[in-house]
Amino acid sequence: MKDILILLAHPKLEDSRINNALLEAAKTLPNVRVHDLYDMYPDFNIDVVYEQEILFGHEVVIWQHPFYWYSAPPILKQWIDLVLEYNWAYGPNAFALREKTILNALTAGGSREVYCAEGRNHYTVSEFLRPFEQTARLCGMNYLPPFSVMGANKIKGDQIRQCQEEYINLLKWLSTSEADVIAKDSCQFINDLDIVKKGGQS
Numbered sequence: 573m574k575d576i577l578i579l580l581a582h583p584k585l586e587d588s589r590i591n592n593a594l595l596e597a598a599k600t601l602p603n604v605r606v607h608d609l610y611d612m613y614p615d616f617n618i619d620v621v622y623e624q625e626i627l628f629g630h631e632v633v634i635w636q637h638p639f640y641w642y643s644a645p646p647i648l649k650q651w652i653d654l655v656l657e658y659n660w661a662y663g664p665n666a667f668a669l670r671e672k673t674i675l676n677a678l679t680a681g682g683s684r685e686v687y688c689a690e691g692r693n694h695y696t697v698s699e700f701l702r703p704f705e706q707t708a709r710l711c712g713m714n715y716l717p718p719f720s721v722m723g724a725n726k727i728k729g730d731q732i733r734q735c736q737e738e739y740i741n742l743l744k745w746l747s748t749s750e751a752d753v754i755a756k757d758s759c760q761f762i763n764d765l766d767i768v769k770k771g772g773q774s
């Protein structure tokens with residue numbers, strides 16, 4: 573079973589409904605470690621060696637965050653800037669992250685409909701995530717389509733429970749080797765895959 577690292581970037585977790593709900597679900601799985609970046613580094617003073625060590629020990633990495641101004645909260649950028657060092661994460665002598673799997677798991681206030689060429693936001697969520705995708709690629713990582721909870725400020729009750737279930741299905745599936753073969757462009761959101769929507773792995 574693969575070990576999964578959730579790098580959480582939420583500056584106001586105490587006010588969060590959906591990221592907290594997803595975390596609650598994720599924490600039920602023994603092979604998932606949640607690493608809360610704002611809690612650990614309130615001054616943005618990231619311990620690079622420590623971060624590289626825990627990355628090394630996990631085969632799957634998830635950048636979990638609310639969508640803020642079409643991107644992630646700033647500590648995630650700080651983490652990328654500092655932790656993904658030349659000749660460690662990328663460059664001719666960099667092997668540390670190669671072949672690990674990575675994706676964004678995000679929550680967004682906007683609905684699916686507003687994230688397309690004809691919609692209010694003009695671009696798809698995946699288009700907004702291109703810098704994450706290319707960063708992962710440069711490091712030789714296998715970047716998967718995002719897990720996205722859209723309309724996050726409006727959903728409640730059963731819809732939240734459905735998202736929790738999908739997140740657990742995703743995490744269980746990522747724990748297996750089968751998830752490696754999924755093509756990046758096979759779906760807009762990884763939630764759309766039957767294996768994530770309905771489950772299937774024990």
Ligand SMILES: Cc1cc2nc3c(=O)[nH]c(=O)nc-3n(C[C@H](O)[C@H](O)[C@H](O)COP(=O)(O)O)c2cc1C
Nearest residue numbers: 588589590591638639640641642679680681682724
């Ligand atoms: C500073 C800020 C920027 C935001 N930017 C976006 C955005 O660009 N697109 C969007 O769909 N929602 C945006 N939102 C809404 C958040 O994505 C939404 O409130 C959050 O995902 C809800 O998750 P939570 O309950 O875990 O906090 C923004 C919210 C804040 C506070």
